[in-house]
Amino acid sequence: MHAFDILAEAKMRQWEKEKKEGVAKPARSGPSLSLESGDSLEKQLFADIRRLIRRSRxxxxxxxxxTLKEAxxxxxxxxxxxxxxxxYHLSRHVADxxxxLREGADE
Incomplete structure (x- = not known):
């Protein structure tokens, strides 16, 4: 399972627990983001970074x-x-x- 999927699952479980306990925050009333691929925004951002770094080569x-500046x-x-x-740990892992990838070790 991808690290971003684990994060999303953990957030959903936390929300469900809070909802049962009656302490869940109300949903935002603004427009929601709909991703056609079904991937989280974080996962798509990571894929964009990888694509940009590879393209820069x-x-x-x-x-x-x-291109690297955009990445x-x-x-x-x-x-x-x-x-x-x-x-925070996931953020550090992603940065690593x-x-x-920038150094060419992660193809």
Whole structure:
């Protein structure tokens, strides 16, 4: 099971427990995000980072720098989402995986 799936399952179990106990927070009234692939947003962000890093290897040096800058921007967004959810260990694990991918060790 992917780390993001484990996080999502843990969040659902926590919500169900809080709902039974009557302490669940009410649902937000804003528009909800619908992902066509069924993957979590965090999982999609991680896939985007991997795709951008791999693409940067095929580009000219100038284009590669811009692509890696975009990957870094997405990584910051992913880390912020994970840390806001309290998934500090997962955030660290993902950062390590991305670092390995940047170094070429994780194909």
């Amino acid at each position: 095929l580009e000219t040096p100038q284009a590669s720098r811009a 870094e921007r997405v990584q910051v967004q992913l880390s912020a989402r994970l840390e806001k959810a309290g998934a 995986r991305i670092r390995a």
